[in-house]
Amino acid sequence: MYDAPNLGATVEQKDIKISAKKVQVYYGETHAIKDVDIEVQDKTVTAFIGPSGCGKSTFLRCLNRMNDTIDICRVEGDILLDGEDIYDKRVDPVQLRAKVGMVFQKPNPFPKSIYDNVAYGPRIHGLAKNKAELDEIVEKALRRGAIWNEVKDRLDAPGTGLSGGQQQRLCIARAVATEPEVLLMDEPCSALDPIATAQVEELIDELRSRYSVVIVTHSMQQAARVSQKTAFFHLGHLVEYDDTANIFTNPKDERTESYITGRIG
Amino acid sequence: MSAGLVILVVIAIATAGFFIGRSRSLSAVNGNIRQLHSLPGYYGQTVFLAAAVPALLVAFGWLLLQPILVESQITNMIAPSDIAEGSSRGLVMADVRRIATGLDVAIATGALTEDQLGALSADQSDVRALLGSVGVALASEVKESVLVASKTYREMTATLRSAMAIIVILLSLGGAVFSLSRIKPDFRARNVSETAVKALLILSSTVAILTTIGIIASLLFETAHFFRLYPAKDFLFSLTWNPQFTGGSDLGILPLLWGTLYVSFVALVFAVPIGLLVAIYLSEYATRKVRSIVKPAIEILAGIPTIVYGLFALITVGPLLRDYFAQPLGLGTSSSSVMTAGIVMGIMLIPFVSSLSDDVINAVPQAMRDGSYGLGATQSETVKQVILPAALPGIVGAVLLAASRAIGETMIVVMGAGAAAKLDLNPFEAMTTITVKIVSQLTGDTEFASPETLVAFALGLSLFVVTLGLNVLALYIVRKYREQYE
Ligand SMILES: Nc1ncnc2c1ncn2[C@@H]1O[C@H](COP(=O)(O)OP(=O)(O)O)[C@@H](O)[C@H]1O
Ligand SMILES: [Mg+2]
Numbered sequence: 107m108y109d110a111p112n113l114g115a116t117v118e119q120k121d122i123k124i125s126a127k128k129v130q131v132y133y134g135e136t137h138a139i140k141d142v143d144i145e146v147q148d149k150t151v152t153a154f155i156g157p158s159g160c161g162k163s164t165f166l167r168c169l170n171r172m173n174d175t176i177d178i179c180r181v182e183g184d185i186l187l188d189g190e191d192i193y194d195k196r197v198d199p200v201q202l203r204a205k206v207g208m209v210f211q212k213p214n215p216f217p218k219s220i221y222d223n224v225a226y227g228p229r230i231h232g233l234a235k236n237k238a239e240l241d242e243i244v245e246k247a248l249r250r251g252a253i254w255n256e257v258k259d260r261l262d263a264p265g266t267g268l269s270g271g272q273q274q275r276l277c278i279a280r281a282v283a284t285e286p287e288v289l290l291m292d293e294p295c296s297a298l299d300p301i302a303t304a305q306v307e308e309l310i311d312e313l314r315s316r317y318s319v320v321i322v323t324h325s326m327q328q329a330a331r332v333s334q335k336t337a338f339f340h341l342g343h344l345v346e347y348d349d350t351a352n353i354f355t356n357p358k359d360e361r362t363e364s365y366i367t368g369r370i371g
Numbered sequence: 372m373s374a375g376l377v378i379l380v381v382i383a384i385a386t387a388g389f390f391i392g393r394s395r396s397l398s399a400v401n402g403n404i405r406q407l408h409s410l411p412g413y414y415g416q417t418v419f420l421a422a423a424v425p426a427l428l429v430a431f432g433w434l435l436l437q438p439i440l441v442e443s444q445i446t447n448m449i450a451p452s453d454i455a456e457g458s459s460r461g462l463v464m465a466d467v468r469r470i471a472t473g474l475d476v477a478i479a480t481g482a483l484t485e486d487q488l489g490a491l492s493a494d495q496s497d498v499r500a501l502l503g504s505v506g507v508a509l510a511s512e513v514k515e516s517v518l519v520a521s522k523t524y525r526e527m528t529a530t531l532r533s534a535m536a537i538i539v540i541l542l543s544l545g546g547a548v549f550s551l552s553r554i555k556p557d558f559r560a561r562n563v564s565e566t567a568v569k570a571l572l573i574l575s576s577t578v579a580i581l582t583t584i585g586i587i588a589s590l591l592f593e594t595a596h597f598f599r600l601y602p603a604k605d606f607l608f609s610l611t612w613n614p615q616f617t618g619g620s621d622l623g624i625l626p627l628l629w630g631t632l633y634v635s636f637v638a639l640v641f642a643v644p645i646g647l648l649v650a651i652y653l654s655e656y657a658t659r660k661v662r663s664i665v666k667p668a669i670e671i672l673a674g675i676p677t678i679v680y681g682l683f684a685l686i687t688v689g690p691l692l693r694d695y696f697a698q699p700l701g702l703g704t705s706s707s708s709v710m711t712a713g714i715v716m717g718i719m720l721i722p723f724v725s726s727l728s729d730d731v732i733n734a735v736p737q738a739m740r741d742g743s744y745g746l747g748a749t750q751s752e753t754v755k756q757v758i759l760p761a762a763l764p765g766i767v768g769a770v771l772l773a774a775s776r777a778i779g780e781t782m783i784v785v786m787g788a789g790a791a792a793k794l795d796l797n798p799f800e801a802m803t804t805i806t807v808k809i810v811s812q813l814t815g816d817t818e819f820a821s822p823e824t825l826v827a828f829a830l831g832l833s834l835f836v837v838t839l840g841l842n843v844l845a846l847y848i849v850r851k852y853r854e855q856y857e
Contacts, residue, residue, distance in 0.1 A: 281745070
């Protein structure tokens, strides 16, 4: 399997945040991801597109080992984060997930106050020495989640009482609060109305300055709007991975072209 | 014609009506089902319902009212002088019914003909011996007026019964014919059957509600009766429970209430933590395979009859606690104790708490777990900080339901905690509960006239109030919890 990073790899690593090689994922007998190689760049928004059931979520969940929570799921191949194999025995998946945050399809705030939702990660990981520091972290995260102004007067109100779009931005703030290096988003706008979607997209663009963002989306317009790199998945294969502009204007594979022009999907 | 036969006939008519109705609806449109408003089966159903429901309702009403009517007629025929010393009109009426049955048997077996019966007179022949010979034993000699009453009773019953058979069967036929005549292609048979289903559902829930109301009413009624004989103040506030069947007893509920709450408390202290941990293990940690073995195994505990738990308390746990805890610590020498009953009851409640909490924990959406794991939380952090808080109201509901079961438990307490009503703090003392005392006040003497027996109803009502309160609270909390995720 994976050997210690060699010199050739370190040269590239300036820009490469995540590098996956020959990744296979099985759900029991189902082979859901086949031979995927990809290099995700730092401080970039990478979009995963493809017809539903093609394995976008599955692959995304490999990147923070969320698949470990599914009994029947088995991952093979190498996935390196900053050159280190995240499936190595020495890596604690719990620590990894603090570094690789995740935002889900359906907003899932905990049934706690807005404050406690955001403070959840920092508390678990001991990021704040005292209440004042925690307050500061929470405020910073809510600002980055572009929701501070809407909730600053009701931090004690339950997070579940917010609107869908606000809930999703709260979840983003919650993920940001643990200071991750990579942010994974699985169709973060599919449960939102157009206005909330626009707000979240704007937010994603801002997040790019600090994090590497990977976003799964079934909307090609969204991929075109927010991402710099796009990966097209089809039936468990990574068919094409290139600059977003190239994928949408000049796809090399005919499957990509058919998908983009709406013939498969 | 017996009532059972009449009902069978009605059902036969209705069934025949179903098939006739179905084929009639089909022939009304020459077999083209699309022209019918409803499927043919629905037309059959309307005929079935029209033939069966009114007829059966009348039959049941008749069967309920007939004895009342007959008795009110017959009862006047018995002269007060014929009611023996120490007997009552009710007992004589029971004799009348018994003699009437006996006469029926005698005629059926041929020991007596109808003509002979008409001429039968108690003054001239030994009716008691005659009935005894056909297997109907009577307690005393039959008086002439009683015999006459019995004969009238027999005749009236027979006439009314035939009348009922005729009316009910006619009604059934009439219903069938009427609804058959209504079958036309645009008749909305489906809607009729929908209404019938609705009526059936309403009827069922009415039965449940009326039963509850009936039980409460009888409890209230008898409790009021008790309070006329015994001051309510003493019942509620007296600190002693000392019933004397010769009168002058102390019937204070407090020692019993104390025992009930104490035993239940001990039981919950055992059951709740263990049950909850079991539920957490099963729903969050156990693999599917372990779960499929452990869950049914724990639920077997719930299937053990409480008397078996009682034996376990009496024979194993009681002596064990006495020899290893109570005696060495100098806390008592009794093997029946609050501790014994509490622990065993706690074991009984474990599966109850665990399976209810397991359901509640499983109802916490997977998205909550994902959210927490996605932030880098471990499994136990997720359980402690997200799942349990989210499930807490439901768990409280489960605990309250378990508490109301503990309060109502009888067998384990009799065998584990004894029957001594005491207000004591020592958990190794024998104490007793409300349920146990209800049983002991009622065993043996069942004449509900003295405060010593009527107190059972007041105790029952108090118990009911406590458990009802707990159940209402539990339901309220559980419902509130449900709203959170919908
Ligand atoms: N928990 C699971 N158990 C079994 N099979 C799964 C599970 N999750 C996803 N799959 C299968 O893996 C394939 C890819 O699914 P997914 O990654 O969710 O697709 P996408 O997100 O692109 O729509 C599908 O065929 C799906 O049926
Ligand atoms: Mg998906």
